[in-house]
Amino acid sequence: MESNSPDAESGDKCAINGDCSLTSNKDSNGLNHAKNIDDISTPSELKFDEDFEFEDSDVTEKRKELEKCLSNPDVVNLEQWVHFAKSKGGLISDEYRRKIWPLLVGVTQEEMTVPPSLDELSTHPEYNQVVLDVNRSLKRFPPGIPYEQRVALQDQLTVLILRVIIKYPHLKYYQGYHDVAITLLLVCGDKASFPLLCRLSYGPNAPLAPFMQATMxxxxxxxxxxxxxxxxxxxxxxxxxxxxxxxxxxxxxxxxxxxxxxxxxxxxxxxxxxxxxxxxxxxxxxxxxxxxxxxxxxxxxxxxxxxxxxxxxxxxxxxxxxxxxxxxxxxxxxxxxxxxxxxxxxxxEKREEEQRRLDEERMRRRAAGRAGGRPVARGWSYLPVVLRRPGPRRAAFALAAALLAVYVYYRPDLFR
Amino acid sequence: MSEPNESVPGLKQKKVFKIIVLGDSGVGKTCLTYRFCEGKFLDKSEATIGVDFRERTIRIRNEDIKLQLWDTAGQERFRKSMVQHYYRNVHAVVIVYDVTKPETFHSIANWMQEVESHGLTGAPRVLVGNKCDCGTPESRLATTYAQRLADKHGMPLFETSALLESECDNVESIFMTLAHKLYSKQPLRVLSVEGENKPKLVTLSRQKRSNADSGSCLCS
Structure with missing residues (x-):
């Protein structure tokens, strides 16, 4: 395992991702990556280099506004950022996202601390599961990313996840958490993504918190x-x-x-x-x-x-x-x-509970049928479902008997 | 299992066998089902979240059979309440472990327990040791050890690799074995289906087929 890459490098990575969505209209083959591809890297199905034919005039306008706001972010209020994020096209490119995502969830500069090394965290009980999932997250990385860089990013991802569940031990890692973490990491880099992920995971209104409880x-x-x-x-x-x-x-x-x-x-x-x-x-x-x-x-x-x-x-x-x-x-x-x-x-949920109860009942019957009277169980299985339950069955027999009695009463000649 | 096909058999409909694939996280459940259904190795397998579904139609005795494979998440938290729903109407079970990771083999007891708790003790089951291309022979779990466990639970053992092309037939035979077993087990078989516009008349006959002769056609 490699240690984390230096800060400067992680900044570069973010820029690369920002570029992917930005420059692609000029450079549809993603040549900025192509020259970095080494033998080990694999092509990805991810379409980072999205080719949009032309940029909407609204988007061009928005881009201008965004740049204006970002040039003097202190005078921009949260509502304005939220408006940018929600309105058509969102924040347009990763270059802007990297700066605005932390603002949207109220992460401050002081919270963006240098992460610890992976070795320090490897004793955590969830370490193996996290590494297993992170190692299988190749599809989420930019296509053509050099092998060393990918491995370094994967280590950063593992560190990021472990840091959060170490900070909040009652939060449980779930498969899929790594997909959220990697998106934050790719956009914001390893320092900003930690407080960001913390905000999303912990707190009364944290959107990921319900997923991280003891059960699902x-x-x-x-x-x-x-x-x-x-x-x-x-x-x-x-x-x-x-x-x-x-x-x-x-x-x-x-x-x-x-x-x-x-x-x-x-x-x-x-x-x-x-x-x-x-x-x-x-x-x-x-x-x-x-x-x-x-x-x-x-x-x-x-x-x-x-x-x-x-x-x-x-x-x-x-x-x-x-x-x-x-x-x-x-x-x-x-x-x-x-x-x-x-x-x-x-x-x-009540209907589902009822269904679950019926299923369990059926499983018990199935098990009982196997243990004792399999032929009986089979025989019953051809009856309509209503007749398999004792209550309706009894009612059906009673009804049949009553009908027979009425029939016999009116056509006694047949039974003489 | 007495009713492999829940709906009225025949009538344009293929027979459907539902198979659930279980095992610890990262043992290769997704790659195994992908290999069987798509005929190739899944290069960039990701963690399965919840339940994935794959299917393939096979032919047994000139009859098209749909095999539905339910590929489940390995992480325990998904099993408890979520995967439960997918045990409903399951006909057969595949339990997978990683031959290079003994702990995934030791979990089999838990998986067996879970299978039993869902009333599937009588359903055909197979045990699959995956990734036999990995590690050194010494680092892999001994076959005799796995065979003993498989025998104890009365299920066949397959050791295979979803990665190796040479093991392709083996992966094939895992699911074909189950399919044949299910096919020979079904109590009713459609002999003829009268024209679709006429009243739907289906002639059923009890199938007289023993397990013994079911292995004669391993079609793919």
Whole structure:
């Protein structure tokens, strides 16, 4: 393992990333990377060098305003930064993001301290899991990044994650946390990303805090807001999703990583982060709902089958119009405050609980069937479900007997 | 498992076998399922968050069978409440460990327990030691040791590598073994399906096929 690279170098790295999205329109082959590619580096599916044909005049205007504000940041208030981050195009490039992201979450210069070395942290119980996930995060690095640089960044990533869970021992690492951490690291460098990640992880309104509890129950609960939000947008779509039994698992990586894990285009990821960094903690779930609403035609055309639906939804196309999706999500949030949805979420969770109970009952029956009377169990399995439960079964027999009695009463000749 | 296909069999629909893939983090569950479904090694595998899904259609006795593989996250926190849902209607189980990491082998007991707690004791299961291309022969877990455990639980053992092209057939046989076992186990089989516009008449017959002759066609 290599030690962390010097500060100056990490600054350079940020610049490289900033350049990726910036210069690409002039340099669509990403030649600034090409000359650095060594034999070990691998091409990435990540499209850091996004080629946008022309820059929107709004964006050009915004860029000017951003530069003006950044030239004298002390006189700019938070609202102004938030406005930049949320409005169309977000913060445009990583060069601006590097300066503005810390401001959005209120990180101060003093908090940006030099990280400790990896060796100092390697005794942490989560060390192995973190390293395992970090080593598998190749897809998230800029394409053509030199091997040594990538390894150094991966070490920085491990350090970053461990620093947070060491500082807040009650917070648990989850697979996907590394996807958030790497996005912050690539944009802001190793010093600023630590206080940034701390802000996102710890505190009453910290958006990642629910994911880092002892169990995933809080996360699951929050994800359960998705379906009621979708229902407010499109009743038929919500019906279709519910009927398929697809659940919320397809959206879990989206929510846990703020889409960092699931989107191929780096520019989409950082654009969403611009917004999420200054949005209410539940806002990513509204984006999830807006995304599903956007794909309504595909969903409605899909078989109402859990597997097919999961497959369709979990794979995100590359050309999602996130600016529109964010607008929809914002509208959904304004019209449907989480508090207004509590009742529906509670009802949904009650139904799920009931389903779980039935499943457990069925598992017990399955186990009992194997232990004792397998043929009996098989025989029952051909009966309609209602008849397998003792209550309705008894009722059905009683009804049959009554009908027979009536029949015999009216046609006694048959039974003589 | 008495009903491999939940819905009405036949009627344009393929048979579906659902297989859940379990094992510790980083043992290669994703690469293994990817290798089987896509026929190649997944170069840049990432941590699985929640549950991934892959499928492949195979042919057994001239019948198309859909194998649905549910690839689960290895980290424990995902298992507790989240993955649970995916045990529903599962027909078979694959438990994977990393031959170069003994601790992933020792976790098998926990995985077995979990499988049992979901009422899947009777479902076909296989044990897979992955990454046999890694490490030195001495550093790898001894086959006899793994075989003993596999025998104890009455499941076949496969040692393989999702990476090596030469091991491709072995990965194939893991899932084909399960598919054949499930195929031969199913209680009902569609013999004929009358025209779709007519009343949906499906002739069913109890299948008389023993496990013994199911290995005769390992089609791919």
């Amino acid at each position: 129950k809080p996360t699951q609960h929050l994800l359960n807001y998705m379906l009621p939000i979708i229902r407010r947008g499109d009743d038929r779509l919500a019906e279709c999703l519910e009927k398929s039994g697809v659940g919320t698992m397809f959206a879990l990586p989206w929510y846990l990583t703020w889409f960092g894990h699931s989107l191929n285009r780096y520019t989409d990821v950082v654009r969403l982060y611009d917004y999420f960094l200054c949005a209410p903690p539940l806002f990513p779930v509204y984006v999830t709902a807006a995304l599903v609403l956007h794909r309504a035609p595909d969903v409605l055309a899909c078989d109402a089958d859990m597997a097919m639906m999961h497959c369709l939804l979990s794979r995100l196309p590359d050309d999602l119009p996130f600016e529109d999706i964010l607008v929809t999500a914002k509208k959904l949030y304004e019209e449907n405050d989480p508090i207004d949805l509590d009742g529906e979420v509670a009802a949904l």
